[in-house]
Amino acid sequence: xxxxxLSPLRALILCLAFTAxxxxxxxxxxxxxxxxxxxxxxxxxxxxxxATGNARLDDPLxxxxxxxxxxxxxxxxxxxxxxxxxxxxxxxHIALDQKLDAHTIYTGYGPYRGWYGVxxxxxxxxxxxxxxxxxxxxxxxxxxxxxxxxxxxxxxxLKTPEERQARVQGAVDQILKQFPPPGK
Numbered sequence: 001x002x003x004x005x006l007s008p009l010r011a012l013i014l015c016l017a018f019t020a021x022x023x024x025x026x027x028x029x030x031x032x033x034x035x036x037x038x039x040x041x042x043x044x045x046x047x048x049x050x051a052t053g054n055a056r057l058d059d060p061l062x063x064x065x066x067x068x069x070x071x072x073x074x075x076x077x078x079x080x081x082x083x084x085x086x087x088x089x090x091x092x093h094i095a096l097d098q099k100l101d102a103h104t105i106y107t108g109y110g111p112y113r114g115w116y117g118v119x120x121x122x123x124x125x126x127x128x129x130x131x132x133x134x135x136x137x138x139x140x141x142x143x144x145x146x147x148x149x150x151x152x153x154x155x156x157x158l159k160t161p162e163e164r165q166a167r168v169q170g171a172v173d174q175i176l177k178q179f180p181p182p183g184k
Contacts, residue, residue: 024153024171028178034139034146036180042079043086045138049093057094065165066092069172070135077176088146089138094131096155101126129155135175149175 030036044067051058070090071081079088104123130152137147151171158164 024151024174026149026151026174026178028147028149028175028181030147030181031144036147039087039137039180040078040080041082041084041086042074042088042090042137043082045089045091045136054096057096061161062094062164062168065168066094066133066172069165069169070176072169073172073176077179086140089140091136091138093134093136095134097130097132099128099130099154101128131155133171133175135172137179147179147181149178151175 049063056062070092074081074090102123102125104121106121131154132150132152135149136145138144139146151174153171156167158167
């Protein structure tokens with residue numbers, strides 16, 4: 001088989017194809033001494049998130065999607081949003097971090113019709129953003145976090161508001177799937 005040579009553009013497309021379907025990495029942690037059995041109502045800890053100075057993080061449309069997704073998922077789990085005294089307060093935080101990913105593609109080395117061909121290697125460096133969404137459940141009495149869910153994923157540039165809403169709802173669903181903790 002002849003050696004295959006990849007142009008820089010083809011190598012980049014190949015690398016992006018392997019990473020385009022990124023999944024959300026989810027983790028949770030909780031206070032083992034907290035009781036989750038009596039929790040039925042909730043309210044936002046703060047009506048508006050703190051401004052970060054980053055236009056992408058301070059986007060009111062993004063915050064509306066996150067808040068709507070949290071509210072939808074909690075309603076599906078049987079929690080009621082209240083304006084009175086809630087059993088639990090909910091807060092969320094978002095962050096963006098820039099990451100580097102380097103891939104080396106080796107081409108054309110090996111036997112071919114009794115000859116050994118010498119190929120080359122090409123390294124492609126990809127810079128991308130990773131988004132993190134933290135969802136905290138806070139005790140109204142002590143103001144301590146009793147449960148935290150974290151979702152982290154490579155940011156995908158989605159073209160329509162519907163795609164963005166579906167991505168946010170999917171992330172919130174995955175994070176809150178772990179709430180309340182089993183057996184609590």
